[in-house]
Amino acid sequence: MPKMSRTLLYTSIALFLAIHIVLINRIEICGAKPDILLSLVVFIGLFFGSGAGFEAGIAAGFGKDIFAFDYFGTNAFILGLVGIIVGAVNTKIFRESGLTRMLLVFFFCSFGMYSRVLLSRFVFRSGSPNFAEYTLFSVFPVSAYSSLAALPVFGYLIHVFGLKELPDIV
Amino acid sequence: MRNKKSVIFRSVLVIALLVFLALNSRTPANQIRVDSLDALSSPLKLLDSAVSFVKGSMPFYSLREENRALRDRINLLNRKIETYKAIQDENDRLKDFLGFRKAAPYTTVPAQVIGRDPSNWSNSIIIDKGLKDFVAQNKAVISARGLVGRVVEVGKNSAKVLLVTDPNSRVGVIIQRNRQGGILIGRADGKCKMIYISLDSDVAPGDRVLTAGLGTVFPKDILVGEIISVDKEPGRLYKYAVIKTAEELMKLEEVLCLR
Numbered sequence: 001m002p003k004m005s006r007t008l009l010y011t012s013i014a015l016f017l018a019i020h021i022v023l024i025n026r027i028e029i030c031g032a033k034p035d036i037l038l039s040l041v042v043f044i045g046l047f048f049g050s051g052a053g054f055e056a057g058i059a060a061g062f063g064k065d066i067f068a069f070d071y072f073g074t075n076a077f078i079l080g081l082v083g084i085i086v087g088a089v090n091t092k093i094f095r096e097s098g099l100t101r102m103l104l105v106f107f108f109c110s111f112g113m114y115s116r117v118l119l120s121r122f123v124f125r126s127g128s129p130n131f132a133e134y135t136l137f138s139v140f141p142v143s144a145y146s147s148l149a150a151l152p153v154f155g156y157l158i159h160v161f162g163l164k165e166l167p168d169i170v
Numbered sequence: 171m172r173n174k175k176s177v178i179f180r181s182v183l184v185i186a187l188l189v190f191l192a193l194n195s196r197t198p199a200n201q202i203r204v205d206s207l208d209a210l211s212s213p214l215k216l217l218d219s220a221v222s223f224v225k226g227s228m229p230f231y232s233l234r235e236e237n238r239a240l241r242d243r244i245n246l247l248n249r250k251i252e253t254y255k256a257i258q259d260e261n262d263r264l265k266d267f268l269g270f271r272k273a274a275p276y277t278t279v280p281a282q283v284i285g286r287d288p289s290n291w292s293n294s295i296i297i298d299k300g301l302k303d304f305v306a307q308n309k310a311v312i313s314a315r316g317l318v319g320r321v322v323e324v325g326k327n328s329a330k331v332l333l334v335t336d337p338n339s340r341v342g343v344i345i346q347r348n349r350q351g352g353i354l355i356g357r358a359d360g361k362c363k364m365i366y367i368s369l370d371s372d373v374a375p376g377d378r379v380l381t382a383g384l385g386t387v388f389p390k391d392i393l394v395g396e397i398i399s400v401d402k403e404p405g406r407l408y409k410y411a412v413i414k415t416a417e418e419l420m421k422l423e424e425v426l427c428l429r
Contacts, residue, residue: 020288021296022217025420031335031360033290054180066206068287069294069322069332077187084180116291123191138358142290 004048017063032141034149050087057083078112106147113139208325218284246314256391278426293336300327310428316393316416342382367409
C-alpha cells in the first residue's frame with residue numbers, strides 16, 4: 001500500500017470543498033451536481049486503504065456538514081462509511097480500470113443517497129421523499145453524473161498523489 | 171494486532187457518530203455549524219469575489235453583463251406587471267368585501283450569494299448578510315423574478331437560505347387564474363411540485379403560481395413560477411402540478427431578504 005501525504009489529502013479536501021460550494025452549481029444538469037468529494041473519498045479508500053479512506057471521509061464529511069442544510073454529522077457518517085467499505089474491498093477489485101472506478105463511484109453515490117433517506121426515516125424520524133421519485137430525479141442523475149466526473153477527478157488525483165508509478169496503474 | 175486496534179477504533183467512531191446523529195435529531199447541534207459558517211464567511215466571500223474577477227476578465231464580459239442587466243430590467247418590469255395584475259384581480263375580488271385589510275408592504279435587505287449547499291439531497295444557499303443586517307430566521311427571501319426561499323439559519327455575518335426547490339421546503343401557494351390553493355414542495359430535479367389540488371379544479375400548464383400569504387413567513391402574491399404539467403398520482407384524492415420556478419435558483423447571485 002503506498003504511503004499517503006496528509007498535507008496533500010487535506011489540501012485536496014479543502015480545494016474540492018471550495019469547488020463544491022462556489023463553482024459546481026455552474027455545471028449542474030437538471031438539478032444534479034457531480035459529487036467530487038465522494039470521488040475523492042473513494043479514490044483515497046481505493047489506493048490507500050480503509051484507514052485513510054475513513055479519515056478522508058470523516059474530514060470531507062464534516063467540511064460538507066458545515067455548509068449543508070442537514071443534521072450536523074450526516075455527511076461525516078456517510079462518507080466515513082464509504083471510506084471504510086472502499087478500503088476494505090480495494091484489493092479485491094480491478095482498480096486500474098476506468099470502468100471499475102466509474103461503477104464504484106456510481107454505486108457509492110447511490111449508497112450515500114439511500115443511506116441519507118434511511119437516516120431520515122429511522123434516526124431523525126423526519127419526512128422522507130417518495131422513493132421512486134427520489135430514485136428517478138435524484139439518485140440516478142447524481143450518481144451517473146458523479147461517475148462520469150470521476151474519470152477526470154481520478155486522473156487528476158493519481159497525478160497529484162504521484163501514483164502514476166504504481167505497477168497496477170502503469 | 172495494530173490493525174485489529176485500528177478496526178476497533180474505527181468501529182467505535184462510526185457508532186459514536188451514529189449516536190451523535192440520533193441525539194442531534196432531538197437537539198440539533200446547529201450552533202457549531204452557524205459559528206463555523208460565520209468564521210468561514212469572509213474567506214468564502216473572498217473566494218466568490220475571486221471567481222467573479224476571473225469571470226469578469228473573460229472575453230465579451232461587458233456585453234454579457236449588459237445583456238444580463240437588460241434581462242434583469244425586463245424581469246423587474248415583468249414582475250411589476252405581475253404585481254399590477256395581482257392587484258387588479260385582488261381589487262375586483264375585494265369590491266364585494268368591505269373591511270378587507272390589505273397585506274402590509276415589506277422592506278428588504280439586499281444580499282449576495284456567497285456559497286451553495288455542497289450536498290445533493292438538499293438545496294440551500296449561503297448569503298453574506300446576517301443578524302447584523304437584521305436578517306432573521308424564517309423570513310422570506312425573494313429576487314427580482316420571484317420567490318427564492320426562507321432563512322433557516324442565521325449567524326452574525328451570514329445566513330443559510332432553504333430554497334423552495336428543497337424537498338424539505340413547504341410553501342402555501344395559489345394559482346393566480348382561479349385562486350385554487352395548494353402546498354408547494356421542492357423536488358430534487360430543481361423543480362417544485364404543487365400538491366393538494368382538488369380533482370375537479372381547472373388547472374392547466376402555463377398557469378402562474380403565487381404565494382398564498384398563509385402563515386407568517388411568506389407575504390401574499392409573490393410569484394413562485396409557472397405550471398408545466400398537471401397529473402394525478404394513483405390512489406390519491408388530489409391532483410398535483412409540476413412547477414418551474416420563476417427564478418433560476420441555481421444561478422442566483424443576489425437576493426432580497428424580507429425584514
